[in-house]
Amino acid sequence: MRYLPLTDADRREMLATIGVRSIDDLFRDVPTSVRLPGPIAGLSSHMGEMEVERRLGRMAARNLAASDAPFFVGAGAYKHHVPASVDHLIQRGEFLTSYTPYQPEITQGTLQYLFEFQTQVTMLTGMEVANASMYDGSTGASEAVLMANRVTRRNKAVLSGGLHPHYRAVIETTARWQGFRVAGAPVDADGIEDLAALVDKEVSCVVVQNPSVFGHVRDLAPLAQACHAAGALLVVVVTEVVSLGLLTPPGDMGADIVVCEGQSLGVGLNFGGPYVGLFATREKLMRQMPGRLVGETVDADGKRGFVLTLSTREQHIRREKATSNICTNAGLCALAFTIHLTLLGERGFTRLAELNHATAVRAAERLARVPGVKVLNDSFFNEFTVMLPKPAAPVVEALAERRILAGVPVSRLLPHAPLCADLLLVAVTETVSDDDIEALAAGLEEVL
């Protein structure tokens, strides 16, 4: 077996050194009743690479890859072009097969890129400090609420009606089992909700997404003021991090915690994971942050170096008193993110954002001309909501049969919101060509 270097001769020799007669002697602490006499039934035996490739290749071939169709699916995960050097670099064994950098002397590579990552995240979000990444945006949002609860010693979160329904569900799950209250605003497809009205002295934070899941872009400064006046924190969620190349950053609008899904840069779609959560806050709240942090220091020779720091917040030191039970981050995805962003730089990143927005505007203009289709958004970045003259889900299905991936029917996210049944979320990134837009418009004209 190709991954197992021991030969039978090795095994015999090693058993002799240990002083036992058989491998079973080493398993003697396992009750005999549960020791299996042979391989577990119902599973295949070992197979070579060629056979594994055939099996998995067959499964892969049964999926329509995003690059093989005009593609407008977003709602929290976005198809962007990732430069080839990103994937090349993250596959270097020294990154890919390294452990958490608890031994800083021989993991400066990981530590330095995480420090650079943290810095980039603060720049993007307009915040002061950031951690070394979370599992993804949705779990990051939930951790943000927990952090706000700790900071404010309050116990109630207000959730925007423009927050991604999955994010809302994750926060609600956490609330249910970790014991805090959630005040959810009604679904806000038109982007007109007034959250400030829901903020009272019991509220630890308001969680609002910008652009909202329906694509609306809003100035959050008034809401931030309302929160701060009531002693609450403003948590801003960004599911499309590329928007930060063009939009006023949450930090400039008064956010206290910013959580982003970083999948757009470097990571790819991956059918939903792994992704990477960005988490940034104000310096004064630093010690209440969840997750790993990398800090700068010096070594015994006075040279600059980096270490994991403030780990007294963490479970492996503090155990039941930790700020979070999180142990892993999304290191390799954070690496992909930071490499992609480093490649882009200021000029590339802002241009990428411009290109997304301009292409999306074009698409919105074209779709608005399809009879029966109405674009709901005045403002948006690269995703907007259209109202169709009939339920969106079957329309999307009909277009998929024509190999057009038209977007996300809101009913997929909100099955119990009948008023949303005709709504379709359409995401338009730099990967969308004019031909793709035309194909979608023509397809809609055909099936509506």
Added chain:
Amino acid sequence: MRYLPLTDADRREMLATIGVRSIDDLFRDVPTSVRLPGPIAGLSSHMGEMEVERRLGRMAARNLAASDAPFFVGAGAYKHHVPASVDHLIQRGEFLTSYTPYQPEITQGTLQYLFEFQTQVTMLTGMEVANASMYDGSTGASEAVLMANRVTRRNKAVLSGGLHPHYRAVIETTARWQGFRVAGAPVDADGIEDLAALVDKEVSCVVVQNPSVFGHVRDLAPLAQACHAAGALLVVVVTEVVSLGLLTPPGDMGADIVVCEGQSLGVGLNFGGPYVGLFATREKLMRQMPGRLVGETVDADGKRGFVLTLSTREQHIRREKATSNICTNAGLCALAFTIHLTLLGERGFTRLAELNHATAVRAAERLARVPGVKVLNDSFFNEFTVMLPKPAAPVVEALAERRILAGVPVSRLLPHAPLCADLLLVAVTETVSDDDIEALAAGLEEVL
């Protein structure tokens, strides 16, 4: 432009340091009449990765990849399964973007793998020394003849009728312009030629392929004896290096020079190149070898290390007195070859050979049952010749339309040999499944 780090500000500053006003001042030695005022017309402007991928992706999509069809094409290049770790390792920047190891202190990586490669080549071929690789098998064969001419101080090469026609053409081109004679035996589709009869005192070498291009396997010991009796060398060409896992090595049959195409291990099809030539000989002929050689030595601390050696044979030292004009080898392909072979090891390599042969025997047995089809070979390794009841080229074309890649019609290689028009070379490697064999047989039954 993404590959160019200089900014306009850098350029201005650098021109100032140099003390010139414009870049044109640095091109002042170029006659003004040939200095182009702007970008060359008729070519596109720079484009991003996304656009390059689209353009090249469209071209790539117009080809039927070997893995997407039942595949039986061989005749000098073979489809084998290459483990994923091979490609992963050769893409490490320290291998991929390194230069020829002229500075041994900082290129021990390249030098050691080439030393290991040379050793593996001697083991496979049953020879005493090997070089660090040639461009490919065909140019290696031509260099072998030149070497034989140098060694014997004779001027005539006998070429087997079972030698791959492309190899023969390459040797003939060399002969024509470098001034030696070629005695070519008639096409030997049946594997029955008697080359010993062509060996006389003027002959520097006999070049014979085993298995032959028609697939026949022969004992070359008698031919070696005839050569040696006449003072000539026996050059053995192997185009399918996997055969050496199962067949008596050329060295054991008396070969003086062995040339192999190494593409089968690690390299892939690549529409014909780059490939890697293996070149091995007897120790006493070592100094007449072309190409680079790596040798073991010690460093100033007495530690084992490796260097390029015997370079007084080479053009960069000897100029017009060099044994060959060759400067490059096929370093990265040699790396792929040696990694793949190291992964296989004795057990994997011999099993791979068994698997190829057994699968090919099965295919031959099945095709022999197709009405009108005759298998010409008694002996073969993983490729054999079948005679069809009509010209093979249109049959192959008809099967290609059914997405079956049936093999190489001999007429593709020998367009002026009318007796060969009905012959088809069928290669069967470990990648061929029972279903593939059935598809080919059924396809033949249909189109014949």
Added chain:
Amino acid sequence: LEERLIFEYAHADRSGVDLPEPPKVKDRLGGLRRRGAIGLPGLAEPQVVQHYTRLSQKNYAIDSGLYPLGSCTMKHNPRLNERMARLPGFGDVHPLQPQSTVQGAIELIGALAGWLTTLTGMPAVAMSPAAGAHGEMCGMMAIAAALAASGEGHRKTVLVPESAHGTNPATAAALGFSVKPIAATADGRVDVAALKAALGSDVAAIMLTNPNTCGLFERDIREVADAVRAAGAYFYCDGANYNAIVGRVRPGDLGIDCMHINLHKTFSTPHGGGGPGSGPVVLSARLAPYAPRPWVVRDDAGWRLAEEDGAAGDDQALGRLKAFHGQMGMFVRALAYMLSHGADGLRQVAEDAVLNANYVMARLKAELTPAFDGPCMHECLFDDDFLKDTGISTLDFAKAMIDEGYHPMTMYFPLVVHGAMLIEPTETQSKHALDEFCDTMLHLARKAKSGTAAEAFKAAPLLAPRRRLDETLAARKPILRWRPTNQGPGDGPLKQAAE
């Protein structure tokens, strides 16, 4: 050469990505166009490739050599798995595409779930947890949900052995449970008597790691399971050490209620410098109804993701744990690994892992002091007794290993052993590599005991990219981001040397 930070190479005018000119449109940004620069550094592609290549060269990794971290299972990460995860049909599909266009992707999740339940002998599995600790959260939520459903929400105590991973108490506490530690016996196992004594009507669950963090199998696990069940509580098993028994023992046969599985430990998905992980949780029949959404269903119409509860609201699911359906990229890698090994190979994995650990223990006990007698499972544990009176600590010993070319073992964990050194060689190391490692460890131990080497140990490492780093300074004056005022190495030793 020192490697600068990207910000110190930067030029705003430069980019490593070329993009087409955006079409001219009237923007629709709602007046929220960003003012002022972001401040991101710009590098050309060649600089980026060099920067990250050089950073990578400052890392130790499995690909570099033996990685003896106990409890972390740093085994070989096959490159086939990487290739499979990048097939466009897996890597380039969106979680919200119509399910008809991702039948193979859903099938893959189903196939992996099948392997996990069959291997563990458990009836159900929750696939969405993003990491081991997330899996713990999932499992403990399921227990809380089951207790709530049966009206036993008053059970608020969770028993956790002292040797447990920090995530165990952290998870329990996060869910509002109070954590009650259970002592270990002298032979490194949970004190069953103490455990039984603690099993009152307030107890919600026990969280036990098996094999435990001392590298020992909890011999009395069946007895524990029976007691837990009899007391009306649930049995959470931490699966971090599943590698020792995979394919050879089914956790389901041990009487547990749930166990998370770190795909990046037992099933070889890469650690990636700290993530991403993936932590599916297998569940007993009594917990299965509370599994989080979504899950995979196969019916006549094909494969389907059950994402939302029915309109009737009769759903028992504990909720949603993360956006989308779990760590697909890790699923592909793990399934490729399982198919490669098969049931027979996975059994061999456990055997070789245990054999390697016992071999290392047998060789090292000549100079080091094993914490417990008897055979270990996949990792072997030493205390710092052999360093007594040398002035050398476990930490010093570990740092000295770096200069010998090795990553240190796990130190000071589990907490129940003084100056613990926990070594897990994994099954993917050859005897040859183990011998080389043991030779080095024995040499270091002899050197430590020689009485003259304390200073040398305290100074280690000398040959690494950095010497010991000042962690106290880092925590006291946290610098968590670069700022333009930071002093780069350009003004440091290199610049001076060049002048």
Added chain:
Amino acid sequence: LEERLIFEYAHADRSGVDLPEPPKVKDRLGGLRRRGAIGLPGLAEPQVVQHYTRLSQKNYAIDSGLYPLGSCTMKHNPRLNERMARLPGFGDVHPLQPQSTVQGAIELIGALAGWLTTLTGMPAVAMSPAAGAHGEMCGMMAIAAALAASGEGHRKTVLVPESAHGTNPATAAALGFSVKPIAATADGRVDVAALKAALGSDVAAIMLTNPNTCGLFERDIREVADAVRAAGAYFYCDGANYNAIVGRVRPGDLGIDCMHINLHKTFSTPHGGGGPGSGPVVLSARLAPYAPRPWVVRDDAGWRLAEEDGAAGDDQALGRLKAFHGQMGMFVRALAYMLSHGADGLRQVAEDAVLNANYVMARLKAELTPAFDGPCMHECLFDDDFLKDTGISTLDFAKAMIDEGYHPMTMYFPLVVHGAMLIEPTETQSKHALDEFCDTMLHLARKAKSGTAAEAFKAAPLLAPRRRLDETLAARKPILRWRPTNQGPGDGPLKQAAE
């Protein structure tokens, strides 16, 4: 840790590849089944990955840093090119598939040929040469063929400047030409008067590199071309230094007859530790008929490879240079590079390459001695004058660079300059990196001239994986392969240290 040879890790019983059981058949090997073992070493996959990873870590590469090798153009190798070459439609197609099934692959060769002829302003190109030297062979064969066709086979002299690459005289000599060296003038260029004087009726061709190997443009190249043509000879241009003028000057406008193009120099295909290369040759109208087979044709039926001459035998082609159609993998990479840069970007490549070289020259001349006055092209040349009386040679200086983290420049070439140091930074280095490099070089030069450092220079390198290697020993007692009797490092320093 020392890295053993694979043979020293080996165990015949082990394999890193799993293969299915071969079907049982009666073998048809003609009685030639191999007897006895091959002797190949067996390693498991984890060991293989570690072995080659660790070997790679002993290499310098473009990805590691500046690679100032003159005449070798070690520029950034984009990873996009690697990705494109691996598209199944290019990497997984067989050269002898029916041409109807590889239309896109043939089109790609045609597209690259179009770029090459347009960029160079030449009417034809031969795509099959496998490397630069192979391209030289092709070009000189074409010249021989043209001479033979016109009954001028008696022209047997080839003029080659003294500064030429070794491949030039080697190629000419291999084809039976006698090589006549032409001297250089004091300003580093070919002596036009001497050249004209040598241009007799026996002369077949001149082989000139332009820009030449001193990094200088041959100002009088048009005059040379006219004289060569007037004398009835052909003008071979060595294209190794094409990077200096690509997109800015068309070689066709210089009056040349043929030029090989190293795709791995100008067009960024990776050097790969010494290959594979690719050396297409552009040809003038008078040489085009003699181009080797096969070539690409586009007609109404689509794309076609013209592989064989017609039955009429009226073919003028010089023959076939290698099996199949050339280095397809390199073609894909080169075309990806060209498309990425475009005509505008390639022009910028030349400008930045020349600018970088002149900048380095301008900065270094403070301490080093340029071989010639005036601006250089893409590389700058120094002699060892500045080392006079220091006891330090060019070689010593080069080896000291290694300890500073740099690959040495090209040394002792071209031969016309004493102790030559030829530096080509390429356009893919930033000003920042050049400054760092220049600072280091100036520092070394000052140190060399200090009069006290000779021993330190002679001892260099100290920080590399190896110190200076005994090349004389290697050549005197060649050990070209491992044998079981070779002494491995297991008995060396490591083993001793461990005891």
